[in-house]
Each structure stands twice: as structure tokens, then as C-alpha cells.
Amino acid sequence: MVMTYIKVLGLWASPYSFRVEKALKMKGVEYESVEIDIMNKTQELLDSNPVHKKVPVLLHTGKPIAESLVIMEYIDQVWKGEPLLPSDPYERAQARFWAKFIDDQLTPAARTAVMGEGEDAKKAREAAEKFLKILDEEIRGGNKLFEGKAIGYLDLVGLVVTHWFPVLQEAAGKELVTKDDYPAIWAWGERLLGCPGVKDDLPPWDKLLPFFQLTP
Structure with a gap:
């Protein structure tokens, strides 16, 4: 059920996709990883990130969040567990x-x-x-x-x-x-x-x- 609502559009070789997926793993969040061919971008990616048209994109209950730094902060705020950012x-x-x-x-x-x-x-x-x-x-x-x-x-x-x-x-x-x-x-x-x-x-x-x- 959880994997249906949390999805990462990414690329296995991308450091930006890696940091997002690793952040989810650190929080213990189950998710679906969707591999994107950067030479043949899917309509889902283009619709989810119409500004930059690139990975990674986090889809949470159907709502897209783009840009890895933004996504990591979102993950840190939404899910409990060991914080990614310092508390100070x-x-x-x-x-x-x-x-x-x-x-x-x-x-x-x-x-x-x-x-x-x-x-x-x-x-x-x-x-x-x-x-x-x-x-x-x-x-x-x-x-x-x-x-x-x-x-x-x-x-x-x-x-x-x-x-x-x-x-x-x-x-x-x-x-x-x-x-x-x-x-x-x-x-x-x-x-x-x-x-x-x-x-x-x-x-x-x-x-x-x-x-x-x-x-x-």
C-alpha cells in the first residue's frame, strides 16, 4: 500500500537520485523506484517536473516534489526517525x-x-x-x-x-x-x-x- 503512494523517478547512475533514495531508506520509508531513460523521458517525468524535466522527482500521494536538495528537506520534515539536517x-x-x-x-x-x-x-x-x-x-x-x-x-x-x-x-x-x-x-x-x-x-x-x- 505504501509503495503505491511513494515513488521516486530517478536514474541509477545519478548522485542526485541516489541521495534521495538513500534519505528515504535512512528514514525507513518504503517506496517504488522508477528508472528513467534520460534519452527517452517519460510523460510522467515531464508532467511531474515541467520546469527542469530531469530526475529525481519524488511523488508522495501523487504530488510531485522536484530537485534533490528540496526533496531531502521534504523527506526530513515529513518522516520521523534520525534527522538528516542538524537541529541547531x-x-x-x-x-x-x-x-x-x-x-x-x-x-x-x-x-x-x-x-x-x-x-x-x-x-x-x-x-x-x-x-x-x-x-x-x-x-x-x-x-x-x-x-x-x-x-x-x-x-x-x-x-x-x-x-x-x-x-x-x-x-x-x-x-x-x-x-x-x-x-x-x-x-x-x-x-x-x-x-x-x-x-x-x-x-x-x-x-x-x-x-x-x-x-x-
Whole structure:
């Protein structure tokens, strides 16, 4: 009965879909996962997310919620259990800030730097290196949001950096996030992989790699 009313339109290889599904699992919520072909989007997806036309989308009692950061906050508010966001208002605001920084600034720059070509890739690399340095220094400075002891909202967002970025690098044959250059980010990733259930739930490297090698 529950699965009828809670559905995730997603893509197995997407870090954004992963964070939504993992958040539901952490809350103990049963749901139906619907795999979307990004090259042949379903009418259900287009109707559910007419603005961006992309995954993930959460359908709760037929009502659609789009954008992974918004969806995770919705999940945290609707379902009880271990909170995803900190209870302290300041820490909660900081978690949102760094999540937006990763999604809106770091990730687009890093993706273009690794997967792009020419002058665009060069400019994107300069931006990505600046953003990575900012993030590495923040983690190294002792911000407890990056402790990675019990996975939460910001950790789920950060997995795009610590798990997906290295796969993209290998797929493109370019290095960007390295242990030597960004040791604090690397250590954060290792801590996250040590959290219960994280490593086993992540899409495996050997499956992600050929996917991104074939993705334009």
C-alpha cells in the first residue's frame, strides 16, 4: 500500500537520485523506484517536473516534489526517525549553504573541467580548483558538519565529490580531485564510505565507469 503512494523517478547512475533514495531508506520509508531513460523521458517525468524535466522527482500521494536538495528537506520534515539536517538553526543553515556550494558551483565547474574540451575546460578547471581548495580548507578547519560519523544531509550531497568525481576523472582520463592536493576532502570521503550501509548502497565503480564513458 505504501509503495503505491511513494515513488521516486530517478536514474541509477545519478548522485542526485541516489541521495534521495538513500534519505528515504535512512528514514525507513518504503517506496517504488522508477528508472528513467534520460534519452527517452517519460510523460510522467515531464508532467511531474515541467520546469527542469530531469530526475529525481519524488511523488508522495501523487504530488510531485522536484530537485534533490528540496526533496531531502521534504523527506526530513515529513518522516520521523534520525534527522538528516542538524537541529541547531545555525548548523542547519550552514549545511544548506555548503550543499548549495557543492551543487551550484563546485559540481558544474568540475564536470566541465573533466568532461569538457578547450578553453571552456581550462576556465572550468581554474574555477573547480578554487572551489575545491575552499571546501578542503573548510573541512580541514574542523567544521563538524564534515565529520562523517553519522551520515546526514550534507554527507549525502558530498558523495558526488567523493564517489562520483573520481569515476568521472577515470572515464575522461583527467585528474582533478587527488589525495595529495585535497587531503581533507579525500579523508571525508573515506569516512563516509565507512558509515553503515553507504558503501554497499552506492552504485559500484565498475558499473558507473562504462556508463560515463558512453555519456556525452
